Amino acid sequence: MKAIVSLNSGSSSIKFSLFTLDAEGTLHLSAGGKIERIGIAPSLRARSSDGKTILERDWPGGAALSHADLLRDLFAWATDHPLEGQEVVAIGHRVVHGGTEYAAPRRVDAPLLDKLEALCPLAPLHQPHNLAAIRAIAALAPDLLQVACFDTAFHHDKPAVASRLALPRAFHDQGIRRYGFHGLSYEYIARRLGEIDPALAAGRVIAAHLGNGASLCAMRAGKSVDTTMGFTALDGLMMGTRCGSIDPGVVLHLQTQLGMSATEVETLFYRESGLLGVSGISSDMRTLTASAAPQAAEAIDLFTWRAAREVAALTASLGGLDALVFTAGIGENSAEVRSRICARLDWLGVTIDEIANAGDALRIGMPDSPVAVHVIPTDEERMIALHTLHVLEGTL
Numbered sequence: 001m002k003a004i005v006s007l008n009s010g011s012s013s014i015k016f017s018l019f020t021l022d023a024e025g026t027l028h029l030s031a032g033g034k035i036e037r038i039g040i041a042p043s044l045r046a047r048s049s050d051g052k053t054i055l056e057r058d059w060p061g062g063a064a065l066s067h068a069d070l071l072r073d074l075f076a077w078a079t080d081h082p083l084e085g086q087e088v089v090a091i092g093h094r095v096v097h098g099g100t101e102y103a104a105p106r107r108v109d110a111p112l113l114d115k116l117e118a119l120c121p122l123a124p125l126h127q128p129h130n131l132a133a134i135r136a137i138a139a140l141a142p143d144l145l146q147v148a149c150f151d152t153a154f155h156h157d158k159p160a161v162a163s164r165l166a167l168p169r170a171f172h173d174q175g176i177r178r179y180g181f182h183g184l185s186y187e188y189i190a191r192r193l194g195e196i197d198p199a200l201a202a203g204r205v206i207a208a209h210l211g212n213g214a215s216l217c218a219m220r221a222g223k224s225v226d227t228t229m230g231f232t233a234l235d236g237l238m239m240g241t242r243c244g245s246i247d248p249g250v251v252l253h254l255q256t257q258l259g260m261s262a263t264e265v266e267t268l269f270y271r272e273s274g275l276l277g278v279s280g281i282s283s284d285m286r287t288l289t290a291s292a293a294p295q296a297a298e299a300i301d302l303f304t305w306r307a308a309r310e311v312a313a314l315t316a317s318l319g320g321l322d323a324l325v326f327t328a329g330i331g332e333n334s335a336e337v338r339s340r341i342c343a344r345l346d347w348l349g350v351t352i353d354e355i356a357n358a359g360d361a362l363r364i365g366m367p368d369s370p371v372a373v374h375v376i377p378t379d380e381e382r383m384i385a386l387h388t389l390h391v392l393e394g395t396l
């Protein structure tokens with residue numbers, strides 16, 4: 001049976017999923033896993049789709065091992081333990097940046113890799129790790145089809161007004177513009193909503209991807225028309241450790257008055273701010289909602305206030321709102337956060353059924369709420385596998 005692997009290679013982790021392809025061309029999740037704590041003490045756990053552990057490995061003292069070293073080990077293990085009857089025919093990768101050029105997934109070849117490499121300065125914390133994984137696999141299995149799936153692609157055709165920063169034109173022309181990210185998640189949500197309620201999916205929808213990274217996407221008829229992340233994945237909402245939108249004057253002040261270097265500002269904004277920075281306790285929403293500390297309450301209050309404010313802003317981009325969809329770790333699991341965001345949007349017609357919200361319901365809006373409210377689990381890995389399948393079919 002043919003199988004497709006989807007790979008999401010981040011700064012300190014590599015997530016992977018294996019999907020098999022049945023005779024009808026439908027993908028079925030067969031196994032998934034994660035290598036974590038890369039650069040510290042890497043460990044690997046993989047489970048089959050029925051929850052059984054199929055691989056556990058630790059590399060104590062492996063702080064110096066690179067993404068490529070770890071992928072090589074994983075590849076060697078997979079070659080020694082062929083999954084019964086399953087033949088990997090392609091690997092799809094999450095690639096954070098497709099720049100101005102790529103509006104759809106692409107088969108990887110040397111010229112594409114060179115172009116993606118040139119985009120590394122636009123996403124220095126993510127893109128190099130994505131590309132390292134592609135290069136590592138290419139060295140191990142040169143004939144295996146690899147497909148790059150871009151987080152920016154879903155937003156590629158949004159209106160020009162939602163892409164431009166108010167800077168002199170020359171900056172826009174050299175690529176300093178609003179791209180938007182989390183595109184694979186939003187594309188999946190648009191498809192799922194289309195299956196659940198096609199009429200709603202054809203309307204004006206805001207999807208709230210609230211995880212460690214968080215953003216919103218305004219969609220009309222399943223296409224992105226605006227989003228809260230911009231030039232980088234730092235813009236927009238408050239996140240686990242990222243500050244989100246911030247007065248650019250703060251950056252100037254930190255550098256000119258406090259003497260902070262660019263690297264120190266980068267660390268502050270990406271790793272020390274957001275829920276972690278405001279609470280001083282944790283970047284993890286579960287920890288904060290369980291905490292009695294006033295700083296935790298303040299961090300949650302700021303998170304939900306910012307999210308509601310941005311929903312209202314994107315509603316203006318859409319010219320109204322038919323549905324709000326929550327997804328990702330916080331959006332799917334925290335009834336409290338959903339409730340607090342919706343309470344601030346009551347005036348907009350977002351009214352939820354608190355009993356449905358506290359349970360496992362997928363539709364949490366009141367039956368007479370002018371705006372439908374849904375919870376839809378995202379599945380970026382499946383979206384990557386689907387794209388990879390489409391590229392594969394096109395090349396067969």
Ligand code: ADP
Pocket residue numbers: 210211212213240283284285286287289328329330333334335
């Ligand atoms: P990533 O962006 O790393 O993929 P996730 O989508 O997994 O992140 O989201 C992680 C966030 O989801 C964390 O803040 C975590 O606390 C939060 N989360 C997960 N489960 C719950 C829960 N039951 N209640 C509140 N927050 C949760």
